[in-house]
């Protein structure tokens with residue numbers, strides 16, 4: 339895929355509607371207990387933390403100064419307040435100590451609940467996204483979007499966790515603090531409260547501007563990070579090629595360009611933050627200074643300008659404390675906004691992935707293939723790679739790589755596909771496993787259209803050895819057992835013996851427990867192939883697809899592989915893609931493909947007699 343072409347993933351990502359709302363409806367509902375406990379405990383923690391400055395102000399006026407102010411607390415009926423200075427002092431002490439204890443306890447509860455909630459969601463997002471990924475069509479992976487997808491499982495799930503953990507709780511804290519403080523201040527002295535809170539609309543305006551301005555920059559940064567991941571991954575995958583072609587400088591520059599994009603886009607985000615954060619600090623500071631100026635003047639000289647009434651020292655102290663209290667949560671607004679924006683972009687990506695439709699799916703009424711005899715037929719099968727994922731249809735005649743292919747193999751037959759590279763041989767056989775679905779025509783097994791079968795019963799009945807054998811990091815035994823996880827050790831050995839792999843496996847350091855390394859790098863190509871064959875022996879399917887590797891192995895290995903292949907195909911319907919024609923002279927039918935079409939078919943002898951393409955290929959190979 340070229341970088342200018344919009345990826346399938348991007349197309350679905352931009353269509354995600356209200357990603358954060360969807361985050362809650364998808365993942366929040368089933369965990370609402372943790373969330374509610376967290377939110378309520380947070381509410382109590384913040385409310386309790388507002389009490390000490392209020393009690394302090396009341397105590398200063400009623401107990402420590404001689405201005406005759408009675409002891410009264412907002413929202414508390416006067417009948418509950420004890421008479422007598424000493425009792426009121428102890429009440430103040432109890433209230434202050436109690437509210438600190440309550441703040442501590444509720445903070446602990448909300449921390450635990452919020453963490454539990456956020457991490458459970460992160461876990462669910464990761465596992466769901468990976469499961470979705472496995473369900474996607476092969477065409478998605480042909481788009482080479484692995485970096486993007488890795489970013490979803492790593493960064494995006496992490497961003498959502500940070501958002502649910504910090505941003506959500508901090509926004510509640512902000513609302514409670516600013517709302518609670520505003521309420522208390524207005525109750526105590528509405529005129530001075532106006533001075534203290536005059537900065538709030540400006541703070542809200544600045545925040546609104548910031549949120550709007552930073553959103554596209556966040557998206558840019560996340561895309562840049564994804565591109566960087568893809569680049570690095572590619573670079574690591576291709577390290578051998580890079581070294582052998584002396585292309586280190588070239589590869590380094592490519593990664594460096596991608597890293598520079600990340601740098602640039604991060605700076606784009608930071609540049610806005612540079613304006614926003616100090617702006618917030620300044621506004622919050624101004625609010626504090628104005629309160630101190632007006633309140634202090636009021637106490638010293640009397641009400642300034644149009645202010646009127648009385649201001650007590652206790653109220654002034656409460657104001658000063660409270661102003662500081664709301665500066666801290668407000669200064670966090672930028673962090674909250676940061677986290678919300680990046681969570682929004684992350685949720686968009688998580689649900690963008692979730693929304694990509696899979697085309698190769700099972701019908702609701704799919705039937706189980708059971709134990710098939712292994713009759714396989716293709717009826718006018720055509721296929722184009724593009725139309726699987728393209729909204730505009732695609733798959734025009736020119737794009738088809740398999741064209742109107744028909745064939746019939748009886749149970750136990752061996753059918754060989756030969757032809758020039760790129761003729762469509764592998765593609766034609768991948769259709770038999772529904773790695774892709776046909777564009778036109780149908781593929782049948784024992785008379786069933788394979789699209790009517792359950793995917794599991796189809797694929798367990800078709801053994802597939804691809805051109806490049808993939809091994810997972812793990813032991814040799816794990817790799818043979820892959821797909822038949824409950825196979826006994828003896829069955830694994832037997833399969834290895836049938837594939838003539840037993841001998842070399844026993845010679846490795848830990849035998850069947852030897853680790854093969856990532857992608858099986860610690861084994862040779864021929865050894866990997868034999869392990870792949872052992873895997874298919876263990877699977878024991880009635881139908882086989884063998885995509886012969888073009889990579890050269892030594893003659894001895896080749897013979898060993900050929901012997902195992904012969905053994906493997908005995909009694910099974912076998913499709914083999916052959917590059918060396920000598921391996922298929924005994925096939926029941928040989929199909930010669932050219933540009934997606936079957937141009938010749940027949941037995942080896944028939945095709946030689948016909949003197950066509952096959953005959954000339956044969957002549958070329960035997961002369962060599």
Ligand SMILES: Nc1ncnc2c1ncn2[C@@H]1O[C@H](COP(=O)(O)OP(=O)(O)OP(=O)(O)O)[C@@H](O)[C@H]1O
Nearest residue numbers: 480723724739757758759760761762763764765766
């Ligand atoms: N995943 C893919 N996405 C898009 N096009 C593809 C994909 N795989 C193969 N093609 C194209 O389809 C055509 C047929 O490829 P295919 O691998 O089936 O050929 P082949 O005959 O098996 O070749 P070879 O002998 O080299 O393995 C080629 O033009 C190839 O470029």
